[in-house]
Amino acid sequence: MTGRELRERLKSKQRLDEQTIALRAAKEIQNGDHVNLGMGIPTLASNFIPEGRTVFFQSETGILGYGPIATEEGADEMGWSLINASGQPVMPVPGMSVFHVGEAFDMIRGEKLDLTILGGLQVSEKGDLANWQAPHFLTSIGGAMDLAVGAKRVIVCMTHVTRNNEYKIVKQCTFPLTAKECVDLIITDLAVIEVTLQGLLLRELAPTWTAEEVQALTEPNLIVAPDLKEIEL
Amino acid sequence: MAITKVMGSFDEAVADIHDGATVGVSCWVGEVMTPQNLTQALARKSPRNLVLVSFFGGIGEKVREFLSSLYGEERAAKVWYIDAAKLIEQGMVRKLISSFPFAPGIDLVKKEWEAGKLEVEQLPHGTLAVRLWAAAAGVGGVYVRTGVGTVVEEGKEKRVFEEKEYILERPLKLDFALIRAYRADEYGNLIYRGVGRAVSALIAKAASITIAEVEEIVKAGELDPERIITPGIYVHRVVQIPRD
Numbered sequence: 001m002t003g004r005e006l007r008e009r010l011k012s013k014q015r016l017d018e019q020t021i022a023l024r025a026a027k028e029i030q031n032g033d034h035v036n037l038g039m040g041i042p043t044l045a046s047n048f049i050p051e052g053r054t055v056f057f058q059s060e061t062g063i064l065g066y067g068p069i070a071t072e073e074g075a076d077e078m079g080w081s082l083i084n085a086s087g088q089p090v091m092p093v094p095g096m097s098v099f100h101v102g103e104a105f106d107m108i109r110g111e112k113l114d115l116t117i118l119g120g121l122q123v124s125e126k127g128d129l130a131n132w133q134a135p136h137f138l139t140s141i142g143g144a145m146d147l148a149v150g151a152k153r154v155i156v157c158m159t160h161v162t163r164n165n166e167y168k169i170v171k172q173c174t175f176p177l178t179a180k181e182c183v184d185l186i187i188t189d190l191a192v193i194e195v196t197l198q199g200l201l202l203r204e205l206a207p208t209w210t211a212e213e214v215q216a217l218t219e220p221n222l223i224v225a226p227d228l229k230e231i232e233l
Numbered sequence: 234m235a236i237t238k239v240m241g242s243f244d245e246a247v248a249d250i251h252d253g254a255t256v257g258v259s260c261w262v263g264e265v266m267t268p269q270n271l272t273q274a275l276a277r278k279s280p281r282n283l284v285l286v287s288f289f290g291g292i293g294e295k296v297r298e299f300l301s302s303l304y305g306e307e308r309a310a311k312v313w314y315i316d317a318a319k320l321i322e323q324g325m326v327r328k329l330i331s332s333f334p335f336a337p338g339i340d341l342v343k344k345e346w347e348a349g350k351l352e353v354e355q356l357p358h359g360t361l362a363v364r365l366w367a368a369a370a371g372v373g374g375v376y377v378r379t380g381v382g383t384v385v386e387e388g389k390e391k392r393v394f395e396e397k398e399y400i401l402e403r404p405l406k407l408d409f410a411l412i413r414a415y416r417a418d419e420y421g422n423l424i425y426r427g428v429g430r431a432v433s434a435l436i437a438k439a440a441s442i443t444i445a446e447v448e449e450i451v452k453a454g455e456l457d458p459e460r461i462i463t464p465g466i467y468v469h470r471v472v473q474i475p476r477d
Contacts, residue, residue, distance in 0.1 A: 081429060087262045138343060
């Protein structure tokens with residue numbers, strides 16, 4: 001079977017849904033971490049923090065240590081005064097602080113955040129990230145460039161390929177870059193892949209997927225981890 | 234002689250914003266950070282060829298009207314409000330400098346930009362913040378790592394410090410800043426609620442003239458000095474939002 005045939009056949013094979021990707025990403029968040037979550041799948045990760053861990057979520061709108069997304073009643077009670085960078089009203093929790101946007105980005109650029117989880121359009125084998133603009137997809141830089149450069153650890157959550165079955169994990173990004181050599185870990189609907197100096201290390205697979213199948217949907221060569229296993233949830 | 238920065242009307246407060254001025258408007262998320270009354274007053278005065286500096290390009294009134302028809306005026310007003318996009322809608326803006334000009338589903342800026350009616354300079358949020366800070370602090374520029382190897386570095390000086398690449402970002406000075414706060418005293422000292430301070434407290438310092446609309450104005454001495462976020466030296470005019 002040619003690579004093309006294999007890719008075609010894999011189109012119909014079951015993949016992880018967004019909630020499950022977010023669940024896997026949340027496992028990377030450690031007790032005491034200061035974390036900024038990007039829009040989309042990353043935002044969902046806040047729902048899956050393992051029990052017993054205290055996590056401080058940061059918003060570029062100047063909040064550190066905010067709580068869950070507010071209900072309409074909760075937001076009314078707060079006078080709609082706490083809103084995260086995605087425009088969602090959030091609830092205060094004990095230990096929260098507020099500040100202006102310059103301070104929010106001092107924290108980010110100043111390498112104070114332990115982790116950021118971002119969405120992705122393309123990730124290269126060197127860990128370059130493109131996540132803000134593509135042909136037919138016009139959105140904004142926002143905080144992504146600062147987060148990709150400043151956070152101590154950068155995790156990208158995305159689907160493994162585009163809707164048209166095109167590679168998103170590529171040898172070289174063709175879309176405008178967010179930052180060079182910034183990604184540490186890629187979590188997709190098929191696999192968990194670590195960016196290492198030697199190349200992309202395939203660590204975990206979605207249930208029923210093989211390394212060969214994931215390779216067929218990944219442009220650069222994958223190094224298969226000696227302890228390759230099914231994705232841990 | 235007694236000093237007061239309190240003005241009687243929004244129209245009076247924006248009366249000297251002239252054609253071609255560089256105007257920063259607090260705009261991102263939440264009514265508590267959005268100077269809706271000053272923005273409307275500026276739209277009435279309608280100077281032309283403005284350079285608008287805003288973190289978010291705004292939503293605009295057409296989207297708000299649509300949401301009001303869907304959810305009712307009261308619910309819509311909580312999340313959507315008259316923001317910086319109003320000035321773009323009125324054709325007052327020549328150039329937008331913003332870190333979030335384009336958003337999926339909000340096509341006002343995109344339409345104007347594609348039609349060649351609006352110039353757009355896009356920056357990372359942190360870079361916009363640091364350029365405003367540089368203007369506020371009177372420094373000649375700041376070297377940042379954000380944007381290295383991307384379109385953001387085009388045309389900018391690059392330097393290596395301790396084996397890392399940086400790009401030089403220059404100050405972004407505002408002629409006017411339109412901001413919103415919770416409470417002011419007559420000297421222009423300001424306190425905020427929640428994310429209200431996010432943009433206002435930053436751009437207040439970067440402008441020659443800063444104009445604040447506030448929920449309440451109190452006498453000097455009634456604000457706890459320990460709680461003041463924006464000291465009055467940065468604030469030139471204060472107008473109270475009418476209570477309904």
